[in-house]
Amino acid sequence: AQTVTQSQPEMSVQEAETVTLSCTYDTSESDYYLFWYKQPPSRQMILVIRQEAYKQQNATENRFSVNFQKAAKSFSLKISDSQLGDAAMYFCAYRSVRGGNEKLTFGTGTRLTIIP
Amino acid sequence: EAEVAQSPRYKITEKSQAVAFWCDPISGHATLYWYRQILGQGPELLVQFQDESVVDDSQLPKDRFSAERLKGVDSTLKIQPAELGDSAMYLCASSLDFGTGGSNEQFFGPGTRLTVL
Numbered sequence: 001a002q003t004v005t006q007s008q009p010e011m012s013v014q015e016a017e018t019v020t021l022s023c024t025y026d027t028s029e030s031d032y033y034l035f036w037y038k039q040p041p042s043r044q045m046i047l048v049i050r051q052e053a054y055k056q057q058n059a060t061e062n063r064f065s066v067n068f069q070k071a072a073k074s075f076s077l078k079i080s081d082s083q084l085g086d087a088a089m090y091f092c093a094y095r096s097v098r099g100g101n102e103k104l105t106f107g108t109g110t111r112l113t114i115i116p
Numbered sequence: 117e118a119e120v121a122q123s124p125r126y127k128i129t130e131k132s133q134a135v136a137f138w139c140d141p142i143s144g145h146a147t148l149y150w151y152r153q154i155l156g157q158g159p160e161l162l163v164q165f166q167d168e169s170v171v172d173d174s175q176l177p178k179d180r181f182s183a184e185r186l187k188g189v190d191s192t193l194k195i196q197p198a199e200l201g202d203s204a205m206y207l208c209a210s211s212l213d214f215g216t217g218g219s220n221e222q223f224f225g226p227g228t229r230l231t232v233l
Contacts (some may be wrong), residue, residue, distance in 0.1 A: 004158070029184075042226075043226065044119070044120070044224045044225055044226045045159075045207070045224040046224070047221055047222075056200075091159075092157075102147060102149075102164060102171075102222075103149070103164060103172060104159070104222060105158050106158025106160070107158050108157050108158050109156075109157075109158055
C-alpha cells in the first residue's frame with residue numbers, strides 16, 4: 001500500500017517570501033501521479049499542482065512549483081512571493097495510474113501561515 | 117463555475133442516532149468519491165462510485181455506513197448508528213472520467229462537518 005508523509009505540521013512565512021513544504025511517499029509502482037491540494041479555512045479543497053511520475057521536468061503553476069525527486073520519493077512544493085491568500089492547509093497526495101484505482105492517498109497536511 | 121454541492125454543511129447529533137449526508141457532483145462527472153477527514157489528518161477514501169456502481173468500498177465500515185448513488189448522479193452517505201469516533205469532516209468529490217489512467221482531477225465539495233455527542 002502507498003503511504004504519504006508530511007513531516008511539517010505547521011510552517012510560517014513572511015509575505016512576499018518563499019516557502020517550501022516537504023512531502024515524501026512510499027510506493028512500489030513505477031508510474032503514478034502526485035498532487036498538492038490547498039484547503040483554505042471553511043472552504044473546499046482545490047488542486048494546486050500535479051506531477052506525472054514519468055515526466056522528469058518539474059511542474060510549475062505560476063508562483064507554485066515542485067521539486068520531484070523520484071529516486072528519493074520526495075515531492076516538495078515551493079511557493080514564491082507568498083500572499084495572504086496562500087494561508088491554508090496543504091495536502092500532498094498520491095494516485096496510481098492503474099485504471100480503476102482512482103483514489104487519492106493523502107498526507108496529514110501542513111498548515112501554512114502567512115505573516116503580513 | 118460548476119462546483120460540487122454538499123448538505124448539510126454542519127451536523128450535530130447524539131450517538132446512536134442516524135445521520136445522512138447529500139452530495140451533488142459536477143454535472144457530467146461519472147465518478148463520485150466520499151472521503152472522511154478526521155481532525156488533524158488527511159482525507160481517507162470511504163467509497164467510490166462509477167455512475168451508480170460501487171467501485172471501491174473497502175474502507176467503508178459496512179456495519180454502520182451505507183452509500184448509494186441510485187441514478188448515477190447525486191449520492192447519499194448514511195451512518196446508523198452514529199458513534200463518537202465518527203466525528204469528522206465528510207468530503208465529497210467528483211471527477212469526469214474513470215479508468216482512463218489519466219490525471220482525472222478530483223473536484224471537492226465544501227464538506228459536512230459531523231459532531232457526535
